[in-house]
Amino acid sequence: MTDAISSAAGLARPRPARRDIGIKRRYAAERRFRAYGIAALTFGIVFLFLLVSSVVSKGYTAFQQTMITVPVEFTEAIIDPKNERADNPQKLMTANYPLLARNAVARVLGVAENDRAGLRDVNKMISDGVRSQLRDMVVANPALIGTTQTVSLLAAGDLDSAFKGQISLDVPEANRKVNDKQVGWMNQLAESGALAKHFNTGIFVNGNSSRPEAAGVGVALIGSFYMMLIVLVLSLPIGVAASIYLEEFAPKNRLTDLIEVNINNLAAVPSIVYGLLGLAVFINFAGLPRSASLVGGLVLTLMTLPTIIIATRAALKAVPPSIRAAALGLGASKMQTIFHHVLPLAMPGILTGTIIGLAHALGETAPLLLIGMVAFVANYPTTPLDPSTALPVQIYMWANEAERAFVERTSGAIIILLLFLIVMNVGAILLRRRFERRW
Amino acid sequence: MNMMSEAAVEKALDEKMNEVSYKMVGRDVSVYYGDKRALFDVNLNVRENTVTALIGPSGCGKSTFLRTLNRMNDTIENCRVTGRITLDGDDIYDREIDVVELRARVGMVFQKPNPFPKSIYENVAYGPKIHGLARNKADMDHIVEASLQRAGLWTEVKDRLHESGTGLSGGQQQRLCIARAIAVSPEVILMDEPCSALDPIATARVEELIHELRANYTIVIVTHSMQQAARVSQRTAMFHLGQLVEENETDKMFTNPDDQRTQDYIMGRFG
Amino acid sequence: MNMMSEAAVEKALDEKMNEVSYKMVGRDVSVYYGDKRALFDVNLNVRENTVTALIGPSGCGKSTFLRTLNRMNDTIENCRVTGRITLDGDDIYDREIDVVELRARVGMVFQKPNPFPKSIYENVAYGPKIHGLARNKADMDHIVEASLQRAGLWTEVKDRLHESGTGLSGGQQQRLCIARAIAVSPEVILMDEPCSALDPIATARVEELIHELRANYTIVIVTHSMQQAARVSQRTAMFHLGQLVEENETDKMFTNPDDQRTQDYIMGRFG
Amino acid sequence: GAAAARDQVQIAGSSTVLPYAKIVAETFAETFPDFKAPVVESGGTGGGLKAFCAGVGEGTIDIANASRPINKNELEACKAAGVTDIQEIRIGYDGIVFAAASSNGDMKIEPKDLYNALAAEVVVDGKLVANPYKNWSEINPTLPQGPIAAYIPGSKHGTREVFEEKIMAEGCKEAGAQEVIKASITDAKQAAAKCVAVRKDGAAVDIDGDYTETLARIAANKTGLGVFGLAFYENNMDKLKVATVKDVVPSVETISSGEYPVSRPLFFYVKKAHLGVIPGLKEYVEFFVSDDMIGPDSPLAEYGLVAAPDDQREQVRNDVLAGKTM
Amino acid sequence: MSTSILLLILAVIGVAAYAAGVWRANAIARGASSRMHSRPGYYGSFVALWALLPALALLVLWLIASPLYINAAVRSEFPEEVTTLSQAEQGLNFGMVSSLARGMSVLSTEEIDRIGGDPAELRAALGARGVPLAGEPKPFMVQAAGELNQMTAASRTMVTVAALAVSLAGAFFGLSRVAPRFRARNKVEKAVLASLIVASSIAILTTIGIVLSMLTEATHFFTRVPAWEFFFGTVWDPRFAAAGATASEGQFGLIPLLLGTLYIGFVAMLVAVPVGLFSAIYMSEYASRQVRSVAKPLLEVLAGIPTIVYGFFALTAVGPFLRDLSSQLNGLVTGNYANFIQAQSVLTAGFVMGIMLIPYVSSLSDDIITAVPRALRDGSLGLGATRSETIKRVTLPAALPGIVGAILMTASRAIGETMIVVLAAGVAARIQWNPFEPMTTVTVKIVSQLTGDLEFTSPQTLVAFALGITLFAITLCLNIYALYIVRKYREQYE
């Protein structure tokens, strides 16, 4: 617009006096309100970010593991000195494999066979886990005996920590788990390339172990997977069914009020009490095995139900009555009305309840305590009836370990749990987005 | 039984006969919303293959009465109905009666358009689907097209059948609801001001539709337009303050009503 | 600036003047819902202290145009408006313009009654309260009573002012929405079929109200009733398929329209 | 058909014994590949014994780990539930040490000092008054510089009992408070309880969690003194500075010789009825008590368990083989 | 035939029954032109229900009863030396027998014949098949195991035949009921309704279970400690029960724990409700679709982080930060750099817990606010209300019932939380009002009394049950009150 035009406009008839509707003040309020919203959202997300970044910064190193790659001589004299393996396969199982590893590393480092102190130090650099590592190699292929193979051996947890720089070398030698000699050897091996960090698949697939370098969340992952499956399969349908009954069918009377109050109240029951319940009902009464993920899943289902029911009821309430009237007026039965129209519209809320409920169940330790799932379990469960643990339990137990190397693994396990959570929720979140619509 | 007088038996029999000869019969129908009484002992018969118009000032209970005819007020929490309403002689408030079946036989178009938040196609196809009226997809397509056409919506929406029904204009939504209702071909169709959101042409189309339907169906229509009542209905009932003032042939009603209030209302003289 | 030719400036000036002499001016207004175009380059001026009626078949874009006048289509997610609309010469789509103030000056009554889930009193008091129009409780009571009275609802609800507005009948709800809109005394009132749910008496009352209001306000009303348009409006605009067919004095429009389509529509001849 | 029988040992109990049991379980599984690794639950001595005493049968656990001996009431509850033949096995000792952040100097602790710093009431001028001390320096200049803050085990921990018995009660006596208390309270039990009462004004903080929590507390508060297990301390020597008690440095040697005063025995309990019925149970128990596991050079000792003297270990092994029950 | 195969067959019968029902309904409908009452699918479902439900009921019954019967039968054959043992020990022997039976079912008959009665060899053979035995089986066990296998097989055959017969009979019965005026839909919907009722009764059963699982132990507690001392005691100090000690020494005052619970919960709500609600409002009313679709799941991650992680976060980051902040503030104002906020405090715990609870408020409220019909918003906006006014005065009131539900649930979670409090607020039970000082909660004490080294028969442990039941009762009262309040202010829209 040009000046000429705007001045011409100015000549026009006088504007009617405007009412004062406090527009400035109200806009300020509007901006403030909006700012509160942004601030609140930012607050939440910043804290999430802080939490996650503190976990990640502590835990990302857990996904690497120091290995010592050396030629190992599978000496027959050590494995099977009397050559009995043909008659007694058991022999191969119980041989002194760690000695093979120690000798191999000592040879590379040039430690004399009679330097007992030196050999002990060398031994402490290698994980005890090599026993099963080498044993499994030999049992799988007895022909290895007498040959020399290049093997990547697990480094001991302390060496791993030292190599990752987590043990301060300024501390007096007596006060740290790795002595100067070992540090020297470590550097020597690292320079020659024999000692290096590799991706730590073990933390994903191994069972729990008292040795940090060999510990993994494999069993806990399976356990959590079983439990979440059980929780999902049971609590979603049961929760939705219960909500439908209470919200749509139940006569509104004292009894249903009682049920409603009761469900709200169940959400306030401390989770460990669900453990007591599980112990009494599922283990002592029904005779299900201890430490089984089936029992854990059932207990967590009961714990999750109130969340899902409350969320679902709120969502059902929010569906406008005109939709129900429309369907009923067409001759749809109440059931059809609910399942065809009301439920799809309530779906976002239901899924939110499920997401939150499952997330809660995934991170919960206390109820598992009394049913024996806060436990050291080394063997993989094959069915939900076998003993297993869960991810938060593993985190809880590792957090209480004394060894330094468990600190990073604890954070590593938390990262894995968060990944698990995200994978678990992505489906539900996508589904929820599909169901969301504005009127 | 024996204690019943001859006359009483006669009377009961008469009433029974009466109920059968009409499609629907309302006898002493009263409706309460909580403590508030919205209908007072209404006695109204609906004849088969006839269009009955309900008129009366806003808030007089027309919608309320209409809803009693297919028990839609069951869904209003504190609503209570007394009296007796029959369909083909069967008490529809009987415990034996399947309310779903009833509503499939007595369809309804509401005052406020309320399409499902689904596609236009699904909106219309929903009723036939649950009642199993279409044997296959082609059948269904046919029903949907026919219903939309009869409701005068087909040309406007035929290219957007799979867009949401809530994205239509107000009048289009109402026509969609009409299409949805006639798609299940009920025996009785209740229409609560079906044309209030429609333009004259669409209104004419719906009125034509009502004419057509009358041959096979029974129709009860609430309307605020005297002209419309005069045009489409054979009988008219006038409500006032929850009471049935008069029920009569439409022609008579508009030319020579029995009740003064009817006359006044039609002349636009009170309120 | 210098690059603008004399003639162009002249023309721009003309237009500007034009805009000022009308209360509201729509210039080349087009509206799109997503990809779908609902209005095509509509040019329509609204005169001050005049009732302008918008007519046209269902789905032709009347509500859409009405909503552009107070930017209610901002709230529809995929709705886009092009062209220029001014109020007292100011472009209402200008970034400088405050949409809240705009809507306080250009009020609206919707096609579907939408009372708030609050008491009747609060429904009416809502607008005055947020705009700070009442100094005290007595003031507010006065505003509420006056508004309800003008909307012809007072006698029906004066004993239940504190019951929920959603418990009213359809027509009562619509009158409540009218009362709510006039309670903030806007300069322009947009009414989207305000009487479609009303009976003749209530309709007459609203029409009377429109007459009254015209002295001080500018009114745009969408209606499906030709009679109503003829009765209440001074100017009438006819829409068809998203286009403005004709805008003219009402009398002329109904007796001797310029456009054949208008004639046909008024005669009820197409659709 | 019939429910599948259990094929691994189930253990529950003390979280102090847990790390040792874990090492044994793991090594056991490696040494006896026929058997699955035992499942070792955490949950505290009380919880473990409760599960243990729930009855006999496959649905119940086989072994309870304990950081204190089972007591009479529990034994009775066990008997009432049909758990009659119980073998008690003592596996060694747990040393309890006092340590602060490594930035502190050398610390020497006498029970008297801790008593004066932490008791609810102390003797001042021959009278009992609410503990007035604010800074460590008012008590002993070698202690951390700053306000008194001690992170002691919460009352749910067995360690708390040892702490009260070996430090507070002792200190009470040394500081002369015992006499003053006895003078005012005749009931011996109440007097003893008063002697070990800890102040509640925030200077002494109960820790119901594990030693990691104590460590985190100390990391956040450099003037704090914490109570740890020897094993935990040995794994975190770079962060912690240990205090001598009565001039004795805590170590495996000083504890097993009895020089260092604060330690406690660790146990586990076995249901005899399950031996020979639960696969691997017998082998596990025998493996546990072997010198390979609990001897002075064993992995457990490496982790921080204080091995019992040779004759005690021998005795334990003989008892196990003989099937001696309580 | 294993149970799963049987289930599979039943499922097949169910599907077939469904198909048959549908077919028959269609046939009748065509034959007699009268309209069927229900859709063919409902007749199908009706027939399928008859085919499945009785058979499944039978199967469940058998799954429970048959092991009991077989168990008893096998045990009655045990030699005297075993039958004189306690019931539990007999059970252990039976466990051995069932291991043996399981192992023997893996071995082929020839192998069993070959190994015969040699227990040592049998054990080795089974061990090689992955069935470990605790010891060498006694001969009577081998025999019993054989018997067990036999009986199990027989009973399995029986139930298979019976279940299939019942299933087919049910299917035919269902099929015979198919008729034009037969109200299949109503029947099927009744069955669905019944399952809905069963589902909602689970909540009740859970409550009963919870109360029962705590009641006996709680009564034990109250026989040892007077109830008034527990309910009205103001000191919480259950002293360590020395081995062998009997007295219920110590003070079991509930009040400090209860106050701590409410206080910390209150602070948490003070963080979670405003932040959650404003986030929800922002996401549903202001934010673009993209922002919302990212922010909402992000916030939901907060609910899934294990509480112990929050606890350590509070312990190592938030607590010290607040403490140092307070000493800096104090220094700036008074010159004395003493901290007035303790590292562990009500504030720290409440704050961190509040963060955890944000998604409980935000996500649920967001859904509910989004579900408010747009006509209401339009009505308000059309009157010239700003967006915030619309939200405050129209949208939120309309969404209130749902939001209150969400907030109640959040409060519930705040009361039930443990780990964060343990690490962030400590375990000191005190009565005081300063939010900068440590306190503790009921749930913390429930966990710590249950999981400690304490003697499990002592009141020190039993008090956990009393605490649990009391907390349950108190929250129940609070919920009843909340329901009452909500009822009073409920508004229904449309």
Ligand SMILES: Nc1ncnc2c1ncn2[C@@H]1O[C@H](COP(=O)(O)OP(=O)(O)OP(=O)(O)O)[C@@H](O)[C@H]1O
């Ligand atoms: N759900 C309800 N709760 C309480 N009162 C109601 C309810 N529905 C209707 N009413 C009242 O019952 C009376 C009759 O209402 P009804 O809806 O039948 O009127 P109507 O004749 O259809 O009016 P309109 O032409 O305005 O739609 C009115 O006074 C109305 O306020």
Ligand SMILES: Nc1ncnc2c1ncn2[C@@H]1O[C@H](COP(=O)(O)OP(=O)(O)OP(=O)(O)O)[C@@H](O)[C@H]1O
């Ligand atoms: N939210 C929306 N999304 C998509 N299309 C829309 C939307 N609202 C309206 N339309 C379409 O825009 C066109 C004009 O609609 P509008 O509501 O303006 O019609 P109208 O003239 O008011 O009709 P009626 O008299 O039936 O209310 C119609 O074709 C309608 O389907």
Ligand SMILES: [Mg+2]
């Ligand atoms: Mg009505």
Ligand SMILES: [Mg+2]
């Ligand atoms: Mg419109």
